[in-house]
Amino acid sequence: MTESWTTNTTLEQIAHWIRPLRRVVVLTHAKPDGDAIGSTLAIAAAINALRPDAQSPTAQVWYFGAMPPFAAKLIGDAPARHFLQQSHPGGEPDGIVITDTGSWNQLEHVKDWLGPRADRAALIDHHRHGDPASAARRFIDPGSAAACQIAAELARLLLKLPSVTGLPVGIARLCYLGLATDTGWFRHSNTTPSALRLAADLLDAGVDAPELYRIVEQSDREARVRLMARALAGMQLHDRGRFAFMSLTRADFAEFHAEQGDAGGFADHAQAIESVSVVAMFTESDPDSSGAPVTKVSLRSKDGEGGVDVNAVARRFDGGGHIRAAGARIAAPIDQARQMVLDVLREAV
Ligand SMILES: [Mn+2]
Numbered sequence: 296m297t298e299s300w301t302t303n304t305t306l307e308q309i310a311h312w313i314r315p316l317r318r319v320v321v322l323t324h325a326k327p328d329g330d331a332i333g334s335t336l337a338i339a340a341a342i343n344a345l346r347p348d349a350q351s352p353t354a355q356v357w358y359f360g361a362m363p364p365f366a367a368k369l370i371g372d373a374p375a376r377h378f379l380q381q382s383h384p385g386g387e388p389d390g391i392v393i394t395d396t397g398s399w400n401q402l403e404h405v406k407d408w409l410g411p412r413a414d415r416a417a418l419i420d421h422h423r424h425g426d427p428a429s430a431a432r433r434f435i436d437p438g439s440a441a442a443c444q445i446a447a448e449l450a451r452l453l454l455k456l457p458s459v460t461g462l463p464v465g466i467a468r469l470c471y472l473g474l475a476t477d478t479g480w481f482r483h484s485n486t487t488p489s490a491l492r493l494a495a496d497l498l499d500a501g502v503d504a505p506e507l508y509r510i511v512e513q514s515d516r517e518a519r520v521r522l523m524a525r526a527l528a529g530m531q532l533h534d535r536g537r538f539a540f541m542s543l544t545r546a547d548f549a550e551f552h553a554e555q556g557d558a559g560g561f562a563d564h565a566q567a568i569e570s571v572s573v574v575a576m577f578t579e580s581d582p583d584s585s586g587a588p589v590t591k592v593s594l595r596s597k598d599g600e601g602g603v604d605v606n607a608v609a610r611r612f613d614g615g616g617h618i619r620a621a622g623a624r625i626a627a628p629i630d631q632a633r634q635m636v637l638d639v640l641r642e643a644v
Pocket of ligand 1: 330331395421441442477
């Protein structure tokens with residue numbers, strides 16, 4: 296019998312397993328977002344704080360694919376490596392920690408390396424779906440607002456603190472980053488009482504929340520805002536305004552000297568339209584290894600009466616995510632991908 300995508304351990308046990316490790320690689324999904332970056336760096340920092348006098352840091356983070364514009368400021372001089380495409384990084388860690396995913400299609404770049412080492416891997420995640428074979432030890436809580444909510448607790452356990460209010464401010468700040476970005480700065484439906492209590496505790500730990508807001512939301516390059524204008528200008532509404540579709544081609548990115556990482560979060564702006572229930576943002580990706588076209592779709596669904604489960608829609612295309620935010624990669628040119636998604640959305644409502 297194959298294992299299911301459920302928790303099979305406790306955070307205490309994961310902390311206990313991590314503590315004696317001497318060489319740890321921390322991984323997350325490709326094209327990491329605020330939660331992925333915050334949770335990986337927070338856990339790596341907590342692990343490295345266990346052996347402050349070590350010659351080289353115990354834990355190192357590996358990132359794959361495009362990084363968001365704010366990443367560099369948050370990574371700073373933390374031990375992190377960045378690979379743009381499929382790599383077989385050297386080294387043989389005695390432990391691997393994965394955050395904010397456990398699905399092979401999001402770990403594609405490192406799958407060949409990770410697969411045979413899953414017996415020495417642990418993952419913490421808040422997604423509803425994943426591949427249990429990616430890690431032998433799994434703590435999965437879809438009730439957590441962000442992977443960072445779980446990471447904050449794991450960091451507390453690693454450092455044997457009575458409360459997350461005692462976390463070093465550098466770690467607390469990273470946890471706040473993921474919590475804030477995954478909840479849309481505490482606006483989305485995952486803004487639970489426990490998420491807000493954790494946010495309060497992290498502020499008590501000394502986090503400068505307005506500074507983080509500035510770094511993440513108010514440090515865009517001009518190219519990103521121009522790209523956003525292009526996406527919004529070409530927006531089309533379907534089904535009496537219920538679905539808003541936007542597209543960006545590789546030529547659009549090239550024109551503004553923008554990178555794929557510059558296009559995140561555009562869907563929020565189209566959600567401002569009252570009639571809109573679902574926003575689909577299509578971006579033309581690089582062709583696959585055989586040269587066939589690939590379109591990435593990012594889906595956002597508005598809360599409230601008649602809200603659409605976009606996770607179910609994304610899963611029809613082998614993607615996934617959350618009920619209100621999900622995505623997929625579709626092996627089709629952009630116009631065809633738009634029609635395919637529209638068909639599935641019409642079935643879903
Ligand atoms: Mn997340």
